[in-house]
Amino acid sequence: MDYLQNLVPESLLPLSSTPLLLATGTLGVALIGIIMGLFGRKNHMPVEGRTVLITGASEGMGRSVAIQLARKGAHIILVSRNVGRLEEALADVQAAAKSPATQRFRWISADVSEPDYASAVIAEAIAWNGGAAPDIVWCVAGMSTPMLWEEEGSMAAARRNMDVNYFGAAEMSRTILKEWLSPENSTSPKSEPKHIIFTASVLTFFAIAGYSPYTPSKWALRGLADTLESEMHLYPDNPVKVHVVYPATITSPGFERENATKPGIAFELEKGESVETPDTVAERSIAGLEAGDHFVTVTILGRLMRCGVMGGSTRNNWIIDTVIGWFVPIIYFFVLMDINGKIAKYAKTHGHPNTYPKKAV
Ligand SMILES: NC(=O)C1=CN([C@@H]2O[C@H](COP(=O)(O)OP(=O)(O)OC[C@H]3O[C@@H](n4cnc5c(N)ncnc54)[C@H](OP(=O)(O)O)[C@@H]3O)[C@@H](O)[C@H]2O)C=CC1
Numbered sequence: 001m002d003y004l005q006n007l008v009p010e011s012l013l014p015l016s017s018t019p020l021l022l023a024t025g026t027l028g029v030a031l032i033g034i035i036m037g038l039f040g041r042k043n044h045m046p047v048e049g050r051t052v053l054i055t056g057a058s059e060g061m062g063r064s065v066a067i068q069l070a071r072k073g074a075h076i077i078l079v080s081r082n083v084g085r086l087e088e089a090l091a092d093v094q095a096a097a098k099s100p101a102t103q104r105f106r107w108i109s110a111d112v113s114e115p116d117y118a119s120a121v122i123a124e125a126i127a128w129n130g131g132a133a134p135d136i137v138w139c140v141a142g143m144s145t146p147m148l149w150e151e152e153g154s155m156a157a158a159r160r161n162m163d164v165n166y167f168g169a170a171e172m173s174r175t176i177l178k179e180w181l182s183p184e185n186s187t188s189p190k191s192e193p194k195h196i197i198f199t200a201s202v203l204t205f206f207a208i209a210g211y212s213p214y215t216p217s218k219w220a221l222r223g224l225a226d227t228l229e230s231e232m233h234l235y236p237d238n239p240v241k242v243h244v245v246y247p248a249t250i251t252s253p254g255f256e257r258e259n260a261t262k263p264g265i266a267f268e269l270e271k272g273e274s275v276e277t278p279d280t281v282a283e284r285s286i287a288g289l290e291a292g293d294h295f296v297t298v299t300i301l302g303r304l305m306r307c308g309v310m311g312g313s314t315r316n317n318w319i320i321d322t323v324i325g326w327f328v329p330i331i332y333f334f335v336l337m338d339i340n341g342k343i344a345k346y347a348k349t350h351g352h353p354n355t356y357p358k359k360a361v
């Protein structure tokens with residue numbers, strides 16, 4: 001307590017405990033307030049009357065996102081390859097509109113794995129949107145070819161996963177950011193921000209056997225998102241928020257497809273983990289974005305996994321994320337023991353992977 005004596009004049013010492021108490025009390029209440037999210041109740045991503053472009057919007061999570069944002073009053077542009085499925089999805093999105101008389105919807109067919117595909121998509125979107133770029137761009141398009149790294153074809157699969165999952169989102173983000181960040185489109189630091197949203201996977205936080213062609217493409221997205229988050233500080237008059245959504249298993253058409261190549265060990269390891277419908281994942285993702293989260297998770301396990309590997313990434317809540325992060329290494333000690341035990345047991349019962357029966361793919 002010596003330092004107190006130096007700071008506070010002798011005559012005031014008897015009183016010094018009052019301001020100290022007050023200060024501690026105020027700090028305590030403020031901390032609880034932050035923890036309870038009392039200061040974060042505002043909607044950080046209003047969509048009513050704004051234009052949202054969604055890639056991968058014809059099926060699965062992307063389609064659910066489009067429907068739910070239409071329900072909240074957004075104008076929607078759906079992007080994917082198959083025109084028949086886009087038309088069907090557009091009808092569902094239209095039927096969900098909050099104000100059918102004023103909301104506008106359209107689809108644009110494009111393959112996100114093609115170099116420079118985004119220029120034509122964004123040009124078309126701007127022309128349709130009366131000369132203004134979409135306000136929110138959500139890259140959902142993705143694919144997964146789970147395989148063992150040693151399997152025939154895993155390298156081709158890895159390149160394909162990278163082209164769709166990483167470059168598909170990278171090209172789109174670059175094209176839309178060029179629009180949003182141009183000096184002609186400067187507004188003010190206080191104006192409603194634009195949003196670029198990437199869709200990764202919880203495998204970005206914790207990698208498991210059997211997903212080698214896929215997981216790195218989602219890790220790459222995180223690297224890009226954090227870099228962009230940092231770069232956005234260079235453009236205070238063009239506010240843009242960068243987000244990454246990290247779903248766990250989604251019961252989508254894509255999930256059916258990936259199960260065709262999925263190695264037995266991957267089935268084994270994800271057995272018992274949470275599985276959500278596209279609607280639930282969309283709903284929770286949108287809730288996270290509305291709460292202003294940089295990294296959005298949709299399950300409790302996903303949140304734990306996120307807090308375990310924050311590194312230099314922007315926190316959603318510095319106090320909660322930090323405290324949870326302290327405990328995750330302890331949990332991982334047991335998780336890894338369990339998972340590595342399961343893998344060892346699988347190896348024992350199934351023999352060398354070269355002897356596995358060939359998959360009919
Ligand atoms: N399913 C899961 O378990 C998980 C999925 N994810 C990720 O979440 C996102 C949504 O997944 P999910 O709901 O399963 O998606 P689906 O596989 O069910 O649907 C994918 C959508 O993306 C479109 N798409 C796929 N490839 C391309 C392409 N090359 N160019 C343009 N559009 C394309 C598809 O339409 P079309 O074929 O007509 O082009 C479709 O609309 C993806 O990024 C996925 O990687 C993350 C964690 C778990």
Ligand SMILES: CCCCCCCCCCCCCCCC(=O)[C@@H](N)CO
Pocket residue numbers: 143144145146200201202203206208214247248249250258269270273301304305308328331332335
């Ligand atoms: C402290 C936290 C403990 C963590 C325990 C982790 C257990 C393993 C979870 C594996 C889940 C796999 C989801 C795959 C989703 C996906 O991206 C694919 N379906 C797409 O192909």
